[in-house]
Amino acid sequence: MIRLSRKLLLVLLLLPLVLSPRAYAQFTGSITGEVQDPSVAAISGATITLTNDGTGEKRIATTDQSGVYNFVSLAPGAHHLNCAAQGFSTTNEALVLQTNQVLNVPVKMAVGNVSQTVNVTTAAPVLDKADDRIQETISTNTLSDLPLAGRNMISLVTLAPGVTGTGVTSNGSPGSGRDNYSTETQVDSSANGQGAVGNMYIIDGLDVTSSIRPGVLNLTPNPDTLGEVNIQTNTYTVDYGRGSSVQMAMTTKSGTDHYHGNASDYFTDQELTAGTEFTHKYAPFHSNNMSGTIGGPVVPGHKFGYFFFGIEPARASNANSGSITFEDPAFTAFVKSA
Numbered sequence: 001m002i003r004l005s006r007k008l009l010l011v012l013l014l015l016p017l018v019l020s021p022r023a024y025a026q027f028t029g030s031i032t033g034e035v036q037d038p039s040v041a042a043i044s045g046a047t048i049t050l051t052n053d054g055t056g057e058k059r060i061a062t063t064d065q066s067g068v069y070n071f072v073s074l075a076p077g078a079h080h081l082n083c084a085a086q087g088f089s090t091t092n093e094a095l096v097l098q099t100n101q102v103l104n105v106p107v108k109m110a111v112g113n114v115s116q117t118v119n120v121t122t123a124a125p126v127l128d129k130a131d132d133r134i135q136e137t138i139s140t141n142t143l144s145d146l147p148l149a150g151r152n153m154i155s156l157v158t159l160a161p162g163v164t165g166t167g168v169t170s171n172g173s174p175g176s177g178r179d180n181y182s183t184e185t186q187v188d189s190s191a192n193g194q195g196a197v198g199n200m201y202i203i204d205g206l207d208v209t210s211s212i213r214p215g216v217l218n219l220t221p222n223p224d225t226l227g228e229v230n231i232q233t234n235t236y237t238v239d240y241g242r243g244s245s246v247q248m249a250m251t252t253k254s255g256t257d258h259y260h261g262n263a264s265d266y267f268t269d270q271e272l273t274a275g276t277e278f279t280h281k282y283a284p285f286h287s288n289n290m291s292g293t294i295g296g297p298v299v300p301g302h303k304f305g306y307f308f309f310g311i312e313p314a315r316a317s318n319a320n321s322g323s324i325t326f327e328d329p330a331f332t333a334f335v336k337s338a
Contacts, residue, residue, distance in 0.1 A: 027205060027251070028239055029074040029097050033105040035067045035083060042067025043109060046085035053078040054256040056303055076101070076228050076251055083107045093120040098137045099230035099251045100237075135232040136160035140253070143223045151266065151289050151312070152180055153223040154201075157189045157248055160231035165189030165196070180312060184210060185217040191233040191246045200243025203250045207240070215245070224262060224291045225310035227253040255306030259296035265289070287316035 031050065035043045046063045050071050061069045076099045083091040089112035097103055136159055143153055155167025165188045190196045197214040200207065203221060210216040230249040240247055266289040270282040295308035 027073050027075045028100050028237070028249070029076055029103070030070065030072045030101075031074060031079070031081070031095070031097060031103045031105055032068065032070045033107055035063050035069065035085070035107045035109060037088070037109055038111065043085050043088070046083055046088075046107075046109070048107075049082040049084075050074075051080045051082070053080060055254070055306055056257060075254065081105060081107070083109060085109060088112060091120060099228045100135070100232065100249050101137075101230075134161055134234045135230055138229040138231070140227050143226060143229070148223060150180070151223060151291070152185075152220055153226070153229065154185060154187055154217060154220060154248070155189075156229065157187065157231055157246055160191070160233055160246070162191045162233045163189055163231070163246060164191075180220040180222060181314065182220065183218065184213065185220055187215065187217060189246060194245035196245065198243060198245030200240055200245075200247045201250070202240060202248070204252055209243075221250060221252065222291055222293075222310050222312040224264070224293050224312070225252050225308070227251050253293070253295060253308050253310075255295035255297060255308045257297060257303075259294065261292070261294035263290075263292045265291075283318075285316070285318045287314065289314045 035046045035048070037043055042063075042065070044063050044065050044067055046067070046069075048061045048063065048069045048071075050059045050061070051057070052075065054077050059071055059074075061071060063069045074097055076097050078094070078096050081093045081095060083093075088109040091107055091109055093105065093107070095103065095105055138153075138156055138159070143156075146156065149155060149168070152168055157163055158165060158167050167189055168185060168187055186196075187199060188196060189199065195215070199209070199215040201209050201217045201219075203219060208217060208219040210218050228251045230251075232247045232249070233245075236243060236247055240249075267286070268289075269286040270284055273282055275281075289312070291310070291312045293308070293310040296306065297303070298305040298307055
């Protein structure tokens, strides 16, 4: 029998991660803008560095002859934009990118020494001229605060402008569509007069809409694993052109330089249900809809890679819904005597 030391076993486990090619999620957010001097003239050849605050990932671009820069396929979240050019002070600006957003960030550079840094703290304009879509973006904090029937966040699609319908409909039993355990989830929602069959659902750039039943969702994620949800109802991009009603793009969370996680248990019992005029005693039932997530660096202290893991087990027990017959003593005595 071969015995392996702990160090050797750890190396064997990490070896596939080292040798395997890198895989990137298919994000569709982008940041663009024009770099100008105080006289509103374009600055070409400026170096633009975009840093993801969560992971420290850096992207570098150079402005063209028109002073325009462009970053594509970006993950949503907080970023820092640094702009440097010869003869101008370095400019540093903080910004937040949303899912599927085309963010226009113009940069004004002041004449000065390159050792000087100008920190821009002015808030971004309410109207983004680079993006003309009608959309609603739901953050992870909103997903945690809003009540979710069956822990299913798909019904939040009705919060977007122009969307009508009742959301996800079912009787609430496991695997029936109200919760997150169905292989097919029917969503009763549509936008701008289009039918529900024109709905489209995307997770990290992957189309999870049924190819057999249009408008039906094949994968419902745990809301604790989602970082952001974007609901769009018009002027779709060519990336997902076949959806004509509602396009719901979900972005999962990713690990950062620090370990983070959560654990929860949503418990339901018949004793927690209030009595009504007709019913004061309910048949026994209880359910535990649990959730746990954890994310962080693969190797602590090194930007080697990041991971995020989530699990959502559910346990439920319902009373037998079959009918029970009780004999009436008076009727039994009559039958015996007759």
